[in-house]
Amino acid sequence: MTTIETRGARLGRLERSALTGVLVREIVNYSSYWKSSTFSSTVEPTIYLLAFGFGFGSLVSTIGGYDYVDFVGTGTVATAVLFSSAFPAMFGTFVKYQFQRTYDAILAAPVDTEELVTAEALWIATRAGVYGCVPMLVAMVFGLDPSWGMLAVPFIAWIAGFGWACFGISVAGYSKSFENFNYVVSAVLTPLFLLAGSFFPLDEFPRWVRLLAALNPLHHCVVLVRNAVFGFDGWEDLLRVGGLVVFGLVVWRIAINAMTRKLID
Numbered sequence: 001m002t003t004i005e006t007r008g009a010r011l012g013r014l015e016r017s018a019l020t021g022v023l024v025r026e027i028v029n030y031s032s033y034w035k036s037s038t039f040s041s042t043v044e045p046t047i048y049l050l051a052f053g054f055g056f057g058s059l060v061s062t063i064g065g066y067d068y069v070d071f072v073g074t075g076t077v078a079t080a081v082l083f084s085s086a087f088p089a090m091f092g093t094f095v096k097y098q099f100q101r102t103y104d105a106i107l108a109a110p111v112d113t114e115e116l117v118t119a120e121a122l123w124i125a126t127r128a129g130v131y132g133c134v135p136m137l138v139a140m141v142f143g144l145d146p147s148w149g150m151l152a153v154p155f156i157a158w159i160a161g162f163g164w165a166c167f168g169i170s171v172a173g174y175s176k177s178f179e180n181f182n183y184v185v186s187a188v189l190t191p192l193f194l195l196a197g198s199f200f201p202l203d204e205f206p207r208w209v210r211l212l213a214a215l216n217p218l219h220h221c222v223v224l225v226r227n228a229v230f231g232f233d234g235w236e237d238l239l240r241v242g243g244l245v246v247f248g249l250v251v252w253r254i255a256i257n258a259m260t261r262k263l264i265d
Contacts, residue, residue, distance in 0.1 A: 014118055018111040022119035025106070041084035041127070042134040049076045049135045052199050053142070064201045066230065073139025074229050075198030077132045077157060078221040084131040085124050085161040086189065089168025090181055093120070093259075097172075103263055113260045121165040121252065128161025129154045136229070149228040156228060159241065160221040163248035166255040173258025197222045217247045 030037070053069040060068050096102040106116055133153055140146060171184050195202065195209065196218040202210055213219045220240040227233050 014115055015110075018109075018115040019119045019122070021109065022106060022111060022116060023123055026120070026123045037088070037127075038131070041088075041131045042080065044083055045076045045080035045135045046138050048079055048199075049073055049138055052076075053139070056199075064203075066226075067143070069139060069142055070144050070229075071226075072199055073135055073142070073144050074226040075196070075222050076135040077153060077225045078160065078196055078218050079193070079198055080135050081128045081132040081157045081160050081221060082164055082189070082193065082218060085128040085164035086168040088127075089120070089124050089165045090172050090175075090184070091178075093169050093172035094175060094178065094181075097259075097262060103259075107263060113263055114256050117166070117169055117256045117259050118252070120169060121162055121255065124165035124168075125158050125162035128165070129158035132157030132161065136225070144229070147229055149230075149232060152228045153225055156221060156224045156241075156244075159244045159248065160217060163217055163244060163251055166248060166251040169255040170251055170258045173255060173262045192216050192218050195219060217244055220244055 049072055053072040056068060056072075062068060063071050097104070103116060107113070136144065136150065136153060171181065175181060195213045195216055197213065202213050202219075205213075220243050224237055224240050224244075227237055
């Protein structure tokens with residue numbers, strides 16, 4: 001069998017050595033800029049928590065049966081996940097293939113685009129799983145009671161982060177310039193962010209808005225985190241987890257297709 005035939009035979013398979021190689025490269029590279037990345041991914045959601053929690057919290061003491069600080073503290077976990085997954089995936093992926101040519105170098109090794117995209121998404125999801133917990137920890141300082149369910153929050157954030165990382169990679173793969181990101185941020189991410197239920201409940205919204213929220217992965221992340229902290233809701237939460245998994249798998253395949261079109265002539 002020729003080298004080309006061998007290469008073709010392994011396309012579509014996720015080999016551990018290839019995934020490990022890409023992940024190790026990301027970890028080594030991350031060690032050079034982890035401070036700035038951690039700052040940007042955690043400070044902004046924390047500011048939202050403090051601003052809404054103590055700003056509106058001075059006017060609204062409880063909401064949805066929760067202290068408002070607790071409500072926002074659990075809700076901004078999803079905000080932190082979004083900021084630490086979708087945005088780094090969009091901008092980081094675009095820079096790596098358009099300017100730094102990093103992916104060209106990686107693909108020169110025995111790594112295909114499926115393994116490349118998967119490893120990148122796994123790495124970003126892992127960071128999101130860590131960063132997503134920061135607002136919750138800040139909320140604990142201001143009175144959020146600890147619970148055993150909080151141990152599930154990093155896993156919820158990781159699952160959601162994987163989907164949003166793949167979403168960001170997909171956007172970068174189909175974009176021709178940074179300017180294209182403005183359409184996605186304004187027309188897609190901002191509405192989803194506002195309809196997530198992070199800062200206010202959606203119960204009083206029109207029915208069609210609540211139906212849209214039911215399709216919003218960010219909303220499911222918010223509800224799952226909130227239920228993990230205050231008490232799980234049985235089968236409904238399992239369905240929400242399933243929804244996040246389906247979202248992640250769908251955008252994962254889209255991301256692979258987008259980057260294959262972009263990187264493979």
